[in-house]
Amino acid sequence: MLASQQVLTAAEMRAAEAALIEGGESAESLMERAGQGAADWVWRLSGGRSVTVLCGPGNNGGDGYVIARELEARGSAVSVVAPLDPATDAARKARAAWGGRPVATAKGDVLVDCLLGTGLSRPLSDEHARLMEELAAAHEQRIAVDLPSGVDSDTGALLNDGLPQYDVTVALGAWKRAHWLMPASERMGERRLVEIGVGDAGSGVALATPPSLSPPAMDAHKYSRGLLLVVGGKMVGAALLAARAAQHAGAGYVKLLSEHSHPALPADLVHDDGDPAEALADERVRAVLIGPGLGRGDAARRALEAVLQRGVPCVLDADALVLLTPAMLPSDCSHILVTPHAGELAKLCEAFAITDGPKLELARELAQVTGMTVLAKGPDNVLASPEHALLFPPAPRWLSTAGTGDVLAGLAASRMATGDTPMAAGGAAVVLHSEAARQLGPVFSAGELVGAVRAAYARFL
Numbered sequence: 001m002l003a004s005q006q007v008l009t010a011a012e013m014r015a016a017e018a019a020l021i022e023g024g025e026s027a028e029s030l031m032e033r034a035g036q037g038a039a040d041w042v043w044r045l046s047g048g049r050s051v052t053v054l055c056g057p058g059n060n061g062g063d064g065y066v067i068a069r070e071l072e073a074r075g076s077a078v079s080v081v082a083p084l085d086p087a088t089d090a091a092r093k094a095r096a097a098w099g100g101r102p103v104a105t106a107k108g109d110v111l112v113d114c115l116l117g118t119g120l121s122r123p124l125s126d127e128h129a130r131l132m133e134e135l136a137a138a139h140e141q142r143i144a145v146d147l148p149s150g151v152d153s154d155t156g157a158l159l160n161d162g163l164p165q166y167d168v169t170v171a172l173g174a175w176k177r178a179h180w181l182m183p184a185s186e187r188m189g190e191r192r193l194v195e196i197g198v199g200d201a202g203s204g205v206a207l208a209t210p211p212s213l214s215p216p217a218m219d220a221h222k223y224s225r226g227l228l229l230v231v232g233g234k235m236v237g238a239a240l241l242a243a244r245a246a247q248h249a250g251a252g253y254v255k256l257l258s259e260h261s262h263p264a265l266p267a268d269l270v271h272d273d274g275d276p277a278e279a280l281a282d283e284r285v286r287a288v289l290i291g292p293g294l295g296r297g298d299a300a301r302r303a304l305e306a307v308l309q310r311g312v313p314c315v316l317d318a319d320a321l322v323l324l325t326p327a328m329l330p331s332d333c334s335h336i337l338v339t340p341h342a343g344e345l346a347k348l349c350e351a352f353a354i355t356d357g358p359k360l361e362l363a364r365e366l367a368q369v370t371g372m373t374v375l376a377k378g379p380d381n382v383l384a385s386p387e388h389a390l391l392f393p394p395a396p397r398w399l400s401t402a403g404t405g406d407v408l409a410g411l412a413a414s415r416m417a418t419g420d421t422p423m424a425a426g427g428a429a430v431v432l433h434s435e436a437a438r439q440l441g442p443v444f445s446a447g448e449l450v451g452a453v454r455a456a457y458a459r460f461l
Contacts, residue, residue, distance in 0.1 A: 003198055007175045007205040007391055010119040010153045016174065016198045027090040030196055031059060034172040035066025035094070037194030038145050041170050042067055042112055043074055045143060049109035050077040054135060055095075055102070056115040056149070057084040062091030063145055063172065064114030069098040079106035083115075083131060105131070111139035113166070117146035118176055123159040124150050136164035144169040147178055148187055155358045156181030156380070163187060173198045175207055180391035181360060182380040191393075205360070208383070208390040211428035213250070213460045223284050225252025226417030230410070231276055231290040231307060232258035233300050238293035238318065238406045241446055243269055245410030246289070248453040249432060251417035255279070258293070276303040280310045287313040289413035291320030292406040304328065308336075313416045315339060315425075317409035326352060326370075333371035337422035339409050345376050364389050373422035375430070377408060383426045390423070392430050396437040403446025408433045411453065432456045 008016065017030060042051060053068045055061035061082065068078045082102035086092040115128065124132065132149060136142055142164055147153055150160040156178040169188040171179055173196045178184040216225055228251040232239025236258045243256045247269065255270045257279050265271055272279055280288070290307050294300045296319050304320050308328055313335040316324060321344040329336075340348055345362060349355075354365050363376040363384040376382040379397070383390040411432050415425035435456035436449055444452075 003174070003200055004193060004195060005175075005206045005209065006201060006203050007177055007180065007207055008201055008203050009177060012201045012203050013118055013174060013176065016201045019199070020197055025197070027059070027088070028093055031062050031090050031094055032066060033196045034194055035063040036070055037196070038063060038170045038172065039067040039070035041168065041192050041194070042110070042143055043071060043076070045141070045168055046071075046076065046110045048076065050079070051110045051112060052079045052081060052106040052108045052135065052139060053112045054115050054132070055080055055082040057087040057091065058116070059088055059091055060114050060117030060146055061086060062088065062094040063117075064112065065091070065094035065098040067112060067114070067145070068100065072100075077108075079103055079108060081106055081131070081135065083128060105134065105138075107138040109139060110141045110143060111135050113142065113144045113149055115149040117149075117172075118153045120147075120149070120159065121152065129160050129162070132164065133162060142166045144188070146170070146172045147176060148184070151178050151184040151187070153178050156184035158183055158187075165189070168192065170194060172196065174201070177205065177360065177391070180207065180380060180393070181358075182378070185380055185394055204388045206388065206390055208392050208427050208431070211424070211431055211460050213428070213457060215461060216252070220252065222252035225250065226286040226414075226419065227251070227253040227255065227282070227284045228413055228417035229279055229285050229288045230254065230256045230292075230413070231279075231288060231303055232256060232293045233295035233303070233319070234259055235293035235295065236260050236262040238403065240264060240269075241403050241406040241450065242289055242292045242317075242410035242413070244450045245407040245453060246414035246417075248450065248457060249411045249414035249429070250457075251287075251414040254414070277306045280306055280312070285312055286419075287315070287413055287417035289315045289317065289409055291315075291317035292409060294319040294323075296322055311335070313422070315409055315413040315416060317405070318344075321348060324348065324351065329370060329372075335422065336372040337375060337412055337416065337426055338372050339375045339377055339405070339412060339426075341377055341405060360384075360389060360391075373426060375412065375426040377405060377430075381430045383423065383430065385423050390427055393434070395430075395434045398440070398442055398444060399433070399437050399449075401444070401446065404433070404449055407446055407449050407453075431460070435459060
């Protein structure tokens with residue numbers, strides 16, 4: 001794992017900094033490196049406008065004093081607001097090196113929040129919350145250093161009501177979970193990382209990288225590119241959406257299996273109304289998607305059991321997740337990808353006796369307990385295998401419309417039909433899904449999203 005991609009807890013970050021200090025660094029040298037790197041970003045973003053730096057008592061506040069010193073050296077007009085004196089040796093030295101005098105409050109163009117960073121586990125005091133609110137309202141642009149104050153670093157929870165929206169968040173040393181988990185991630189604005197030399201901390205959680213897709217081989221044919229079977233039920237529309245999406249994500253042959261046809265069925269999509277067991281007997285089937293439009297009756301349950309008994313790589317979505325029980329799973333589930341939304345994730349966790357917790361931990365524990373790969377979808381997508389987990393940049397808000405989950409499942413299943421592992425397929429699906437939405441812009445339907453997948457795919461070739 002690249003150090004720049006790892007996502008750390010507060011404890012992991014403290015351990016990583018301690019390892020650097022054991023290797024010859026000091027708290028002061030790390031603070032200088034972090035503060036100077038953050039000052040570079042503030043300098044670029046402020047564009048010569050006045051800056052107010054809000055400094056807390058800890059090392060995050062110390063970073064703020066370094067930022068103030070660096071900006072003043074470059075000619076910026078800087079005010080420092082410090083409601084508490086420094087409480088660490090490194091922060092005291094940083095304040096002394098700055099050499100200025102804090103003010104009680106300030107009004108300016110850019111606010112830099114260095115009040116409280118990684119490790120906060122309780123709400124801001126009423127006094128500090130009011131100060132934050134006043135300063136945020138008095139500045140046109142807001143930049144958070146490491147994390148916005150009032151955010152739980154490990155879960156992304158907001159510890160106070162009414163926290164401000166930031167334009168930019170400058171992470172220090174490594175990404176933290178809150179940078180990519182809701183609801184905190186929604187407050188972050190653009191995210192930038194200042195590296196300070198942190199090595200691989202072995203966290204097991206990373207920020208996903210874009211997929212590297214490739215065109216088919218010169219001698220490829222529809223079966224060598226992968227035959228995907230989409231198993232639907234009485235409600236054909238959802239399965240049709242998934243199948244149409246799958247046609248645009250790499251599989252060479254997509255077959256829709258459902259009890260009925262559909263008026264919108266395109267001529268280039270093969271439809272089969274036969275028995276699922278017979279369709280699954282085709283040894284050319286490389287992957288299966290089951291769940292969208294499946295239903296929850298006896299026939300749907302039998303179809304799901306047949307898919308799981310077949311042992312082919314598969315994606316379980318929607319109704320299949322409601323029907324799934326521990327007794328249905330084979331001994332080896334490494335070929336299975338499940339794609340639950342929040343409600344379906346809760347039901348799966350209940351079925352597998354997993355207690356309540358943050359989304360990331362639920363997905364990781366479900367993967368570890370079952371051996372499946374779990375794509376917990378939503379505005380903060382979490383992809384977890386038994387070994388590690390991936391987080392993603394926020395998905396476009398316009399994806400919050402009916403049918404887009406079916407599209408995501410189709411993309412993932414198509415990638416599995418090409419031979420991708422469940423982790424690779426899930427990661428590619430999330431990125432393609434989000435990129436297609438970005439290219440469409442505001443107000444689109446799931447059908448329009450399918451139409452944008454082709455251009456999104458081309459971006460990663």
